[in-house]
Amino acid sequence: MTSPATPAVEFRAVTRHFGSVRAVDGVDLTIAEGAFFAMLGPSGSGKTTCLRLISGFEKPTSGQIRIFGQDVSDVPPNRRNVNTVFQDYALFPHMSVRDNVAYGLMVKGVDRKTRLDRAEEMLSLVKLPGYGDRKPGQLSGGQRQRVALARALVNEPRVLLLDEPLGALDLKLREAMQDELKALQKRLGITFVFVTHDQHEALSMADSLAVFSDGKIAQIGTPEEVYARPQSRFVADFVGSSNVLPPDLTRALGGPARWSSLRPEQVRIADQGQGRGIVTSIRYLGAGSRVALRIGEAEVAALVPAGQTVPEQGAEVAIAFDPAALHVMEG
Amino acid sequence: MHSDRASWGLKLGAGLGLAFLHLPILLIFLYAFTTEEKSYQFPPPGLTLKWFGVAWERADIWPPLWLSLQVAAIATVLAMILGTLVAAAMAQSRFFGRDQISLLILLPIALPGVITGMALRSAFSVMDIPFSVWTIILGHATFCIVIVYNNAVARFRRLSGGILEASSDLGANGFQTFRHVLLPNLGSALLAGGMLAFALSFDEVIVTTFTAGQQSTLPIWMLQELVRPRQRPVTNVVAIVVFAVTFLPILAAYYLTRDGDQTAGAGK
Numbered sequence: 071m072t073s074p075a076t077p078a079v080e081f082r083a084v085t086r087h088f089g090s091v092r093a094v095d096g097v098d099l100t101i102a103e104g105a106f107f108a109m110l111g112p113s114g115s116g117k118t119t120c121l122r123l124i125s126g127f128e129k130p131t132s133g134q135i136r137i138f139g140q141d142v143s144d145v146p147p148n149r150r151n152v153n154t155v156f157q158d159y160a161l162f163p164h165m166s167v168r169d170n171v172a173y174g175l176m177v178k179g180v181d182r183k184t185r186l187d188r189a190e191e192m193l194s195l196v197k198l199p200g201y202g203d204r205k206p207g208q209l210s211g212g213q214r215q216r217v218a219l220a221r222a223l224v225n226e227p228r229v230l231l232l233d234e235p236l237g238a239l240d241l242k243l244r245e246a247m248q249d250e251l252k253a254l255q256k257r258l259g260i261t262f263v264f265v266t267h268d269q270h271e272a273l274s275m276a277d278s279l280a281v282f283s284d285g286k287i288a289q290i291g292t293p294e295e296v297y298a299r300p301q302s303r304f305v306a307d308f309v310g311s312s313n314v315l316p317p318d319l320t321r322a323l324g325g326p327a328r329w330s331s332l333r334p335e336q337v338r339i340a341d342q343g344q345g346r347g348i349v350t351s352i353r354y355l356g357a358g359s360r361v362a363l364r365i366g367e368a369e370v371a372a373l374v375p376a377g378q379t380v381p382e383q384g385a386e387v388a389i390a391f392d393p394a395a396l397h398v399m400e401g
Numbered sequence: 402m403h404s405d406r407a408s409w410g411l412k413l414g415a416g417l418g419l420a421f422l423h424l425p426i427l428l429i430f431l432y433a434f435t436t437e438e439k440s441y442q443f444p445p446p447g448l449t450l451k452w453f454g455v456a457w458e459r460a461d462i463w464p465p466l467w468l469s470l471q472v473a474a475i476a477t478v479l480a481m482i483l484g485t486l487v488a489a490a491m492a493q494s495r496f497f498g499r500d501q502i503s504l505l506i507l508l509p510i511a512l513p514g515v516i517t518g519m520a521l522r523s524a525f526s527v528m529d530i531p532f533s534v535w536t537i538i539l540g541h542a543t544f545c546i547v548i549v550y551n552n553a554v555a556r557f558r559r560l561s562g563g564i565l566e567a568s569s570d571l572g573a574n575g576f577q578t579f580r581h582v583l584l585p586n587l588g589s590a591l592l593a594g595g596m597l598a599f600a601l602s603f604d605e606v607i608v609t610t611f612t613a614g615q616q617s618t619l620p621i622w623m624l625q626e627l628v629r630p631r632q633r634p635v636t637n638v639v640a641i642v643v644f645a646v647t648f649l650p651i652l653a654a655y656y657l658t659r660d661g662d663q664t665a666g667a668g669k
Binding site for chain 2: 125127146147148149152153154156158159160161162163164173174176177178221222225
């Protein structure tokens with residue numbers, strides 16, 4: 071047994087180059103055992119390559135990857151105690167759902183009865199009992215996703231990797247699956263590492279997350295930290311739809327002459343406040359309205375909760391906010 | 402723009418086109434039963450089954466038939482092994498000059514048979530290889546490989562690389578992945594490719610003419626037979642046999658790949 075302090079996954083100065091492209095460029099990363107860890111970033115930011123480095127389908131150009139303390143540089147994918155839920159599920163089309171789920175046990179030589187019983191248990195776990203005889207082609211997208219999940223979990227991996235697991239599902243199903251995945255992870259206590267480009271998904275599901283940009287980690291922390299105190303313009307912009315304020319505006323609003331971020335929900339429309347601007351657009355969002363104002367050269371958005379007075383387009387109004395909400399960034 | 406019903410003119414045209422293509426085949430069948438043995442007289446003066454018996458008795462039919470079956474079978478086996486290996490390499494790896502090599506693989510079937518035949522004949526002569534059954538087989542294998550390759554490479558491309566990775570991710574070694582995932586998904590495409598290759602080899606004339614020694618395959622025997630007017634309907638009886646041996650595998654291949662499409666696409 072490893073001590074509880076041993077991280078599930080550790081990257082030390084990991085680099086992966088494809089020709090001249092630095093897909094992963096000097097990443098240091100520690101994922102604690104039992105964490106629900108999200109890798110968030112736009113496409114091409116290196117998050118999927120990092121996932122494939124953990125599963126073993128990519129090898130680092132330099133640096134070291136440890137899984138539960140063991141250096142896995144020379145361990146092929148089939149001998150890592152890590153399983154993946156693939157983006158397109160990658161179910162075996164010629165096998166029944168039951169054989170798909172039992173596959174990992176079959177290749178390990180587990181006897182037929184045991185593995186079929188285990189497959190049935192796993193199908194119950196993902197709420198698909200009795201679907202064993204069907205072929206993947208006869209299932210809906212959401213059901214295939216559950217089969218992929220069951221197939222990965224049957225091996226009792228210590229780390230489960232999920233590559234954009236909810237990307238192909240429609241909104242309602244996606245939200246239901248988010249709750250379910252979260253509950254499943256709590257129940258099983260397995261370390262989940264999942265890749266997504268959806269900041270809402272990352273914020274709502276993960277205990278901690280890494281924001282990727284150009285093969286590097288832009289910021290790592292809990293969702294609250296990353297959301298409230300983004301370290302860079304990129305993070306502020308990508309995680310949520312924050313106002314990113316240039317140095318001169320930050321100073322005009324009472325801060326230092328540095329880049330800063332200000333969350334729209336912390337900006338109030340008032341008769342007087344730190345600054346004044348012209349209303350340029352109003353977008354109704356259901357739970358409130360997003361009011362965009364032009365202050366000098368820059369644009370600042372305010373979220374007006376439903377029930378409060380929304381100013382007219384073209385009106386000149388003041389904005390007010392708690393000075394502590396103005397978050398000064400490093401870059 | 403898009404109507405379900407075609408105009409009468411179009412239907413008539415299509416019907417005439419199909420008739421032009423297929424009536425001659427029916428005539429071949431018809432003349433296998435004619436009582437007139439020297440010319441193709443229409444309508445046949447009478448119908449008889451005796452030519453089937455005569456064909457059965459003729460000793461000169463059997464060696465070409467066996468030779469053709471033997472050549473087609475060996476060429477197909479060769480093509481299935483080499484064609485599948487090439488397809489696997491081309492579909493799964495990226496390397497410099499890959500597209501050019503893919504074109505080179507397809508070339509034997511794009512080139513006129515006369516060119517392939519001449520090239521092989523001069524190559525065999527230069528290398529001092531005597532013309533034999535094996536030179537015919539090698540000649541046929543050149544285009545059979547292309548048929549198998551084409552079928553296999555299309556299936557390889559459709560098999561999302563995902564399922565092979567998924568197999569490995571779940572703990573399978575290379576052999577297990579091949580046995581449990583790759584082969585079942587590739588099987589029908591290989592069988593279809595093999596059947597088409599067999600059919601193509603069985604009735605090939607041009608390359609055979611250039612690469613054969615003293616032997617004649619069944620199609621060559623038929624060609625020689627048509628020149629001398631003796632027991633002509635026997636040739637038609639043989640034609641029916643050739644038709645069955647080539648058409649049935651093609652039909653089977655068609656159904657195999659059609660069902661295969663559904664299975665392979667089902668994972669998406």
